[in-house]
Amino acid sequence: QVQLVESGGGLVQAGGSLRLSCAASGLTFSYYAMGWFRQAPGKEREFVAGISWSGARTGYADSVKGRFTISRDNAKSTVYLQMNSLKPEDTANYYCAAAYYGSIVTTASEYDYWGQGTQVTVSS
Numbered sequence: 641q642v643q644l645v646e647s648g649g650g651l652v653q654a655g656g657s658l659r660l661s662c663a664a665s666g667l668t669f670s671y672y673a674m675g676w677f678r679q680a681p682g683k684e685r686e687f688v689a690g691i692s693w694s695g696a697r698t699g700y701a702d703s704v705k706g707r708f709t710i711s712r713d714n715a716k717s718t719v720y721l722q723m724n725s726l727k728p729e730d731t732a733n734y735y736c737a738a739a740y741y742g743s744i745v746t747t748a749s750e751y752d753y754w755g756q757g758t759q760v761t762v763s764s
Contacts, residue, residue: 642666642753644736649758652726656762660721662736662755669717670694673739676710676721677748678732678760688734689721690744699744704730726762733757 648660660676675690689710690699698710709722719736737751745751 642738644738644753644755646734646736646755646758649734649760651761651763654726654728654762654764656726657722657724658726658760660723660734660736660758660760662719662721664717664719664738667738667753669738670714671740672752673741673743673745674710674712674719675737675739675745675751676719676734677737678730678734679757680732683732685735685748687746687748690746691719692743693741697744699746723760726760728762728764731760731762733759 643665646662673692676688677685678688679685688701691710691712695712707725712719735757736755738753739745739751
């Protein structure tokens with residue numbers, strides 16, 4: 641049974657930082673591209689960042705480029721999202737996802753597995 645478990649969310653002031661983690665089990669982690677998405681109330685789920693199976697390639701939404709960094713540790717079957725200079729508009733539920741591809745996947749429908757999400761709230 642595949643499980644993706646996010647952690648690290650919470651309440652932070654604008655300008656602060658958080659590091660999200662997503663621990664995977666039940667799959668061969670290094671075979672999967674990984675992504676982070678977010679969904680705010682009343683809005684559609686949107687791509688935040690993606691990373692290839694090896695970690696050699698990364699991609700970001702324009703809204704987070706230069707502030708967020710995605711990384712992975714295949715030995716630990718874990719993907720991370722370092723979020724710096726947080727803004728109130730970053731407030732959302734953040735989800736990690738796994739796609740059986742080697743490259744970066746930006747479309748939610750192309751992901752095979754999803755975590756339950758972790759809430760990030762940025763106060764002004």
